[in-house]
Amino acid sequence: xxxxxQSGVEVKKPGASVKVSCRTSGYTFSTYDISWVRQxxxxxxxxxxxxxxxxxxxxxxxxxxxxxxxxxDSSTTTAYMELLSLTSDDTAIYYCARGGxxxxxxxxxxxxxxxxxSS
Amino acid sequence: QSVLTQPPSASGxxxxxVTISCSGSTSNIGNYLVNWYQQLPGTAPKVVIYSNNQRPxxxxxxxxxxxxxxxxxLAISGLQSADEADYFCSAWDDGLNGWVxxxxxxxxxx
Numbered sequence: 001x002x003x004x005x006q007s008g009v010e011v012k013k014p015g016a017s018v019k020v021s022c023r024t025s026g027y028t029f030s031t032y033d034i035s036w037v038r039q040x041x042x043x044x045x046x047x048x049x050x051x052x053x054x055x056x057x058x059x060x061x062x063x064x065x066x067x068x069x070x071x072x073d074s075s076t077t078t079a080y081m082e083l084l085s086l087t088s089d090d091t092a093i094y095y096c097a098r099g100g101x102x103x104x105x106x107x108x109x110x111x112x113x114x115x116x117x118s119s
Numbered sequence: 120q121s122v123l124t125q126p127p128s129a130s131g132x133x134x135x136x137v138t139i140s141c142s143g144s145t146s147n148i149g150n151y152l153v154n155w156y157q158q159l160p161g162t163a164p165k166v167v168i169y170s171n172n173q174r175p176x177x178x179x180x181x182x183x184x185x186x187x188x189x190x191x192x193l194a195i196s197g198l199q200s201a202d203e204a205d206y207f208c209s210a211w212d213d214g215l216n217g218w219v220x221x222x223x224x225x226x227x228x229x
Contacts, residue, residue, distance in 0.1 A: 035218070037164075044121055045156075045164065045207055047218035061217040095163055100218075102211035105154040105169035112163050 002026040004096050004110035011116045012086050019082040020113045022096030029077040030054035033100030036070065036081045038092040039112075046092075050100030051079060059100070086117045122147065123208050125221035132229045136196040139224045141208030143189050147219055151211040153191040155184055158205040158223075167206075168193060195226075203228045 007021040022034065035050040049060035051070040058070050069082045079096055094113045097106035124142040131137040143149065153171050156164040166175055168184035171191065181197045191210075195202055208221040 037218075044222045045209070045220040047220070049217070059217070062215060097164075102151060102213075103170075105152075105166050105209075106156070106164070107166055107169070107175065109163040109165065 002108045004108055006096060006110040006113045009114045014087055014117055014119055016086050017082060017084045018086060018115050019080055020094050022079040022110050024077045029074060032098050034079040035097045035100040035106060037095045037097055040092040088117050091117050121222035122212060122219035123221035125208060125224045128225045130227040130229055131198045133198055135198045137198060139193045139206050141191045141221050143210060145189060146214040147210040147212040148191055149189040153186050154209045155193045156207045198228055200228045202226060
């Protein structure tokens with residue numbers, strides 16, 4: 001079955017960067033996009049962007065342009081999301097999800113990674 | 120402030136039918152497919168309706184979706200306590216050139 005397993009809890013200081021991983025299995029990695037979605041405490045969902053696994057093409061939300069980098073490693077079928085210049089507003093649970101094209105949906109999700117930014 | 124507008128809460132008693140609305144614009148719902156996600160407490164979201172009205176395998180047929188113009192709705196019939204969760208609508212937005220979500224609706228089963 002399709003599985004997305006994310007890396008563990010992160011605690012960072014303001015100004016630092018964080019890199020979260022998402023290891024996938026159970027499907028052909030190259031045939032799907034991977035999106036990243038975050039959820040601040042008690043808040044809704046926010047899409048950060050997506051990456052096409054086989055072409056490494058990225059598409060970032062306007063809000064995060066210049067501050068987020070998404071990559072993939074086909075040899076380990078793992079996706080990565082790095083967010084720079086963290087502030088307390090970046091404290092959230094970060095999810096990876098399969099899918100990203102405008103006609104698709106996010107049909108499988110990772111378990112989430114808690115990222116806390118605090119001095 | 121979310122791009123898509125949902126009521127913050129909804130409720131019903133077991134066995135009832137409840138409907139959750141999602142309002143958008145021609146930049147999103149009006150021209151793109153709508154998906155609905157269910158988020159049980161402390162878990163990741165899960166798609167319950169995709170492409171406006173399609174149910175993934177494993178989702179009970181008590182869940183249904185519809186879209187008209189720039190609005191969409193999720194209906195849950197035969198309400199069960201297991202349906203108590205947050206529900207989010209989502210669609211592509213061509214003005215923002217990305218996915219947008221509603222603020223979420225907390226469904227309480229009384």
